Amino acid sequence: MNKLPAIIVSIMLIFSAGYLFAYDPVVQTSRNYEFGTAILIASETGNSDHEFTEDEPDFLKEEIKCEEILTISDPLYYWNLSIFHLNDKIYFWLLKPVAQAYRVVTPTIVRTGVANFFYNIKMPVRFVNCILQGRILIAGHELVGFIINSTLGVLGLDDAADNYTWLKKGDEDLGRTFASYGIGDGIYLVWPFFGPSTLKDTIGMVGDRFLNPLSYIEPVELSLGVTGYEAINKTSFRIGDYEAFKKASLEPYEGLKNAYIQNRRKNIQGSPLNVLSDCFLK
């Protein structure tokens, strides 16, 4: 536990870094609002030659309201697009075949155990971020869950805490913590291997590495190897999902970007975005 001071210092650093690039959330929200209202007004008054019905259904207004919160700027579009294509190749040529072979030779119970182990060992990420968001009770649940899984669950291989249904899982990370402080997304970014992200979530991801015990494995190669193994194990449960998504999409790049943003905006505590966002909380 001699890494603890280092962890605390890095949290503080990340904290201040977060505030540095935070633009005023209030301004941010009202700007979005204006944008949304602009669409509304435009759709109500403009384009009269294209209007075919006078009785505009209620759902239009409702959907437009939801949409404004999901827009993100993508100034690096061409760069992002090429990484998106690269990741597509990485998935089909590397990740998928390896995960498929791994799935064949590894019983489900082992793969589940591995997934549980990785989930359990990353408790500090969720715990600290729950605290940072003021969700003290949930942080306590995380801690209790960790203790149960590490003892009764044999080093976390078994999700023993799952039997205690009152225990809640606090699925938090630094990106979500930033969001709960009202920090905006910044721009959209796609990373090789990691996939869709935003400027805010990228900084969060780097910060979370400090809280992740797996990044303290030495040498670095081994640490990276373990992370890679985790990805393979995870993918072994999800073969077919990406394919289905691609098959269902007309514009997979736009679809993935939108899905990422929607998923990240889910249930962010205390965010000013929530005021406007009953549409995607439900």
Added chain:
Amino acid sequence: MKKVTAFFVLIFFASVAFSSGLSPIDSLKGPIDEGLSLLKDPKNKDSSQRKLQRAKMWEIIRKAFDFSELSGRALAVNWKKFTPQQRKEFSEVFSEVLGNTYLDKIQSEYKDEKVKYLDQELISDNKAVVKTKIIRENEEVLVNYSMTLKENEWKVYDVKIEGVSLVQNYRSQFNEILSKETPDELIKRLNKKLKEQEKG
């Protein structure tokens, strides 16, 4: 006295009207359980039964979803650019594409997933959200159904999987396409997609 009688008559009719329809959660439970039992039925594992199974599932989906509202919402602002005829065509082909995609996946990959009904939330007189959880091999997926009351029946107009709304996801794609192409071209693209799916 007349007034009082009228009042009670009204209350009576109101309560009848209210109770004749199913609750949102029950309107969803019916079709989902029906679909799951079709998937579980061992005789449907046989590939010769696939087509029949699929046709039956389509029927269930058609009854449970309000595809015209779903496609209208997916177009949102762009809805106004479509003529009533185009809207109809769009809704038809879009629902086919959606249905095909998900039926393909469910039929080929169903691994005894279970559905747990968590909660229903009435948002207004004619809107509700039903919260469910799909229990997969190693994870639980939260799926929320947005439902609307039409002619005394609750129908699904949007599905949110882990917070990702289907309608909003498609809208981002349609927005992108319609910023460069016409409604007819979008319909054409969907038709092309449909043909690709049918070829397998």
